[in-house]
Amino acid sequence: MQPFDYIIPKDMEEASALLAAGNGSVRALQGGTDLIIRIRGGFVRPERVIDLKGLPGMREIRTSPDGWLMIGAACSMNQVGLHPTVCERYDVLAAGANSVASYQLRNRATVGGNLCNASPAADTAPALLCLDAVVEVYGPSGARRIPVNEFFTGPGRTAMQRGEFLTSIHLPPPAGPSHGVYNKLGRTKIGDISMVSVAVNCRQAVEGPVWRIAIGAAGPTPLRAPEAEASLAQDTSPEGVARAAELTAAAARPIDDIRGSAAYRRAMVRVLSRRGIESVLAAFQAAPPASPAGGLA
Numbered sequence: 001m002q003p004f005d006y007i008i009p010k011d012m013e014e015a016s017a018l019l020a021a022g023n024g025s026v027r028a029l030q031g032g033t034d035l036i037i038r039i040r041g042g043f044v045r046p047e048r049v050i051d052l053k054g055l056p057g058m059r060e061i062r063t064s065p066d067g068w069l070m071i072g073a074a075c076s077m078n079q080v081g082l083h084p085t086v087c088e089r090y091d092v093l094a095a096g097a098n099s100v101a102s103y104q105l106r107n108r109a110t111v112g113g114n115l116c117n118a119s120p121a122a123d124t125a126p127a128l129l130c131l132d133a134v135v136e137v138y139g140p141s142g143a144r145r146i147p148v149n150e151f152f153t154g155p156g157r158t159a160m161q162r163g164e165f166l167t168s169i170h171l172p173p174p175a176g177p178s179h180g181v182y183n184k185l186g187r188t189k190i191g192d193i194s195m196v197s198v199a200v201n202c203r204q205a206v207e208g209p210v211w212r213i214a215i216g217a218a219g220p221t222p223l224r225a226p227e228a229e230a231s232l233a234q235d236t237s238p239e240g241v242a243r244a245a246e247l248t249a250a251a252a253r254p255i256d257d258i259r260g261s262a263a264y265r266r267a268m269v270r271v272l273s274r275r276g277i278e279s280v281l282a283a284f285q286a287a288p289p290a291s292p293a294g295g296l297a
Ligand SMILES: Cc1cc2nc3c(=O)[nH]c(=O)nc-3n(C[C@H](O)[C@H](O)[C@H](O)COP(=O)(O)OP(=O)(O)OC[C@H]3O[C@@H](n4cnc5c(N)ncnc54)[C@H](O)[C@@H]3O)c2cc1C
Pocket: 027, 028, 029, 030, 031, 032, 033, 034, 035, 036, 037, 052, 073, 099, 100, 101, 105, 108, 109, 110, 111, 112, 113, 114, 115, 116, 117, 121, 122, 123, 124, 164, 165, 166, 167, 191, 192, 193, 194
């Protein structure tokens, strides 16, 4: 492996200045489960690696006074996937985090690294799209927030500018009962990168059910399926579920690669989305919302 300088910045300002100084020769590091492998393989050759894990708040999960949940960018998958608040209020994210590789890898891999790597197959991305998450980045102009649906700009690319790095992920308080599921298909039953995945979430807001469906590994970025979401808000009959699954498959933009063909991926998006919607409906039937207002159509 090509040698590099390993630097622990003393604060956010120094981290940003160090990242801004390099022109592709400086890389941020968290768990290293993507970066170190890429360095070892010679795909990236940084001269400096900036370890962000120790910066304030990066490994914390806490609820803000306004009810939003803040997840530090360097929280491990296990920290997120096993956190009581995440499991209770944002079950779709717990499912995404817990689907990553193995328990050992989840101790090291971070949710922020997963997003910043910007793989279309990143397993926490569909869940965060479903939850309308907002990410916070820090850079030369200070902190700024970006809705997660604007964060991914292409394979391996994000909306972060030079000198910026991800500091935290923010989840709005669920406005009513909420259920979500994450269905992932890999080449092996566990421990593989997604060939295709679908997250489905529904929250019972006062004004009615709010559905979210997001697709992984079937487009240049993780994708939402807004037409399917709108259709489900009107109709969750068996025919409505089948229509929403069709609309989700139509929203996918898969390619052929070593993990699967585009046609197979699109077919599996249809299957995984139908199963996901059915699971969410079954969860609401098992634990119906306390108030009849805004019941499922
Ligand atoms: C065996 C194996 C199995 C895997 N299985 C899965 C899987 O099932 N699902 C899945 O989604 N992924 C999987 N991965 C990929 C990887 O584990 C995850 O993407 C992980 O979440 C990356 O987090 P990390 O902290 O290790 O990132 P790192 O490797 O530290 O960083 C990843 C990238 O993000 C950048 N970066 C890191 N932190 C920041 C920051 N705060 N701000 C800006 N840029 C930053 C780095 O410079 C690097 O480019 C697997 C990897 C391995 C080795």
